[in-house]
Amino acid sequence: MVYNIKVKSKTKYKRKNILRYKNERIEKEMAEFKSGFVTLVGRTNVGKSTLINLLVGEKVAAIANKVQTTRTAIKGIVNRPNSQIIFTDTPGIHKPKHKLNETMNETSFASIPDADIILFVIEATSDDMGKGDSMILQKIKDSKRKTILIINKIDLVKxxxxxxxxxxxxxxxxxxxxxxxxATNAKYREIILDEIEKNLKEGPAYYDIEEYTDQTMRQLAEETIREKALKLLQDEVPHGIYVEVEKMKLRKNKNNEEIYDIEATIYCLRESHKGIIIGKNGEMLKRIGRSARIDMEENFGIKVNLKTWVKVKEDWLDNQSIVNKFKLQ
Ligand SMILES: Nc1nc2c(ncn2[C@@H]2O[C@H](COP(=O)(O)OP(=O)(O)OP(=O)(O)O)[C@@H](O)[C@H]2O)c(=O)[nH]1
Ligand SMILES: [Mg+2]
Structure with missing residues (x-):
């Protein structure tokens, strides 16, 4: 299936770097090569996804100024001349209200003992260690994993x-x-990567050097649409949304350019939510679709023709078979 192909980096900058890394790696064949799995954990909204996107240099995770943006574990891969670092972004820890919440927390906690190194992300704006952070720290203590504390959003404090x-x-x-x-400032990227590399053990490259995420294009498309809905909608509506891409097909247009035809459904909890998502004269759905399309075209490096629908699926937040979509693979 076309939409299940692996996503490869496409920017010129990255390609040039990959070639350089490939050459340098051959030269250093005899030298020590390091690799490892690094998990980002922290409370919701502290900036974990912003950070993974910065570290990977590509957009692998949705970002929004809303709680519970990330719903599942997402991998982002960084290739350096002497190392390969495989990052996992996780859902932010929060008080669970339904099955989806429980599954999200389980996913995050389960990822801790599997990591070689943990990036524990907290917010600089906190005065003290709250309940959520001390719960996470306890899990880290239990796992005895090497941990780097990242204090994010220092632009907001003295x-x-x-x-x-x-x-x-x-x-x-x-x-x-x-x-x-x-995490919004690129100057911290190399500082963090250097510190991680220092703490890695000798190991092979687990992923192809051109891969930068374990997500398929279909998953990236779904997350892009959900991110725009999160950003554009208010209150509880976006938290009851999930997106399913039903069709993703590559074709050539009249000018012989490649174009992706993507069809997606936004599922929500109630008829009233459906009305809000579609908006007056369909304006809101158009805005969500337009900004998702622009993002996808930039990230996929290809033209996109996006069609979206909205459907109601009551109680899906407690429907285990749907929620399993967000379980740790
Ligand atoms: N001022 C400031 N805002 C930031 C910084 N890093 C991230 N943010 C903002 O914080 C909000 C949350 O960012 P996310 O990356 O989605 O947070 P998250 O930890 O992944 O959240 P969940 O997925 O819900 O767990 C967004 O509005 C970001 O733009 C920072 O360094 N400074
Ligand atoms: Mg996130």
């Missing part, structure tokens, strides 16, 4: 507050490093 927070956390666990960052 230095003093930051030092106080570092102090609180340092007393609680022996972190390999504590790195205050802003």
């Amino acid at each position: 230095r003093e507050k930051l030092l106080n927070l570092i102090d609180i956390y340092r007393k609680e666990y022996e972190f390999e490093a504590v790195i205050p960052i802003s």
Whole structure:
């Protein structure tokens, strides 16, 4: 199936780097090559997905200024001359209200013992270690994994507050490093990658050097549409949404350019939500579709023709067979 093909990096910048890495790697064949699995964990909305996108250099995860944006574990792969780092972004830890929430938390906690290194992401704006963070830290303590504490959003706080927070956390666990960052600022990328590489063990490249995620194009398309719905809709409506791509077909248009025909359904919980998603004269659905299409064209490097529908599926949040879609693979 076309939509199940692996996503490969397509930007010129990346291709050039890949070639360079390939050559450097051949030269260093005899040198030590390191690899490992690094999991990002933290409360919801702290910026884990923003960080994984920064580290990978491609958009692999949806970002929104809403809680519970990420619903499942997502992999992003970084290739360096001497190492391959496989990142896993996880759903933010939160109080579960239904089966989907429970599954999301389980996914995150289950990913901790599997990691070689954990990136524990917290927010610089916190005054103290709250319930959620201490619960996560307990899981880290139980697993005894090497952990790097990432304090994100330092652009929002004063230095003093930051030092106080570092102090609180340092007393609680022996972190390999504590790195205050802003995931929206690219200057922190290499600092974090260097620190991770330092802590990796010798190992092979597990993934093809051109792959940067384990998601299929279909999953990326679904997540892009859901991200736009999250960003454009208010209140509880977007949290009751899931997206299914029914068709994804590559064809040539009149000008002999390749184009993806994508058809997707946005499922929601109630008739009233459906009305909000479609909007007056279909305006909201058009906005969601338009911004999703622009994003996909940029990320896939190919033209997209996107058609979207909205359907009601009550109670899907507690429907185990649908929720299984978000379980750790
Ligand atoms: N000011 C500021 N905002 C940030 C920074 N990093 C991320 N954000 C914002 O924080 C919000 C949440 O970001 P996400 O990356 O979706 O957070 P997350 O931890 O993946 O959230 P969940 O998937 O719900 O667990 C978004 O609006 C981001 O733009 C930062 O360094 N500074
Ligand atoms: Mg996320």
